[in-house]
Amino acid sequence: MPICIHRKGAALLSLLLASHTFGAAPAGGTEPSAEADFRFSCSSCHGEDGRGAGAKTFGLSVAPPDLTMLSARNNNGRFPREKLRRVIDGREDIRNHVDREMPVWGQIFQMDADEGFGGADAVSSTVRQRIERLIDFIETLQR
Numbered sequence: 001m002p003i004c005i006h007r008k009g010a011a012l013l014s015l016l017l018a019s020h021t022f023g024a025a026p027a028g029g030t031e032p033s034a035e036a037d038f039r040f041s042c043s044s045c046h047g048e049d050g051r052g053a054g055a056k057t058f059g060l061s062v063a064p065p066d067l068t069m070l071s072a073r074n075n076n077g078r079f080p081r082e083k084l085r086r087v088i089d090g091r092e093d094i095r096n097h098v099d100r101e102m103p104v105w106g107q108i109f110q111m112d113a114d115e116g117f118g119g120a121d122a123v124s125s126t127v128r129q130r131i132e133r134l135i136d137f138i139e140t141l142q143r
């Protein structure tokens with residue numbers, strides 16, 4: 001069973017931020033390409049190719065799903081863009097007290113935006129745009 005987000009989430013978040021914000025992030029408002037962002041933020045769990053089995057999957061109570069089969073697994077065979085917006089952002093899950101192993105990217109990207117990473121102007125639209133671009137990239141991975 002997933003563990004309560006308030007405890008585990010905080011530990012994971014600080015761990016991520018240690019490597020994320022102060023790591024290899026491009027400095028000073030440069031926007032990363034969606035592919036670079038995916039490699040940087042997502043591949044540790046979902047794998048470089050999006051098929052799961054990244055290096056950090058060990059110890060998670062839920063295995064990171066294969067992100068290349070999202071259309072194929074969807075009932076109508078379409079790419080579930082709407083759902084991905086909610087899942088990746090994750091802030092709705094916190095408000096609704098939904099357990100998740102996935103980091104809450106809406107929050108992390110917000111912090112990045114506050115520090116001027118990923119384009120400083122309209123902060124909430126920056127977060128949205130970054131998520132949209134990641135979704136576009138994930139769409140290209142579908143098989």
Ligand code: HEC
Nearest residue numbers: 041042045062063064065084087088100101102103105134
């Ligand atoms: C710490 C490991 C981890 C990282 C890093 C991570 N994810 Fe996830 N992701 C998961 C897990 C585990 C799930 C399964 C749902 C859950 O338990 O939260 C998931 C679920 C998802 C889903 C839902 C897939 C489905 O089948 O519905 C999407 C989409 C997704 N992640 C995208 C991303 C993106 C984009 C990034 C980078 C910005 C990312 N993930 C980074 C662990 C991770």
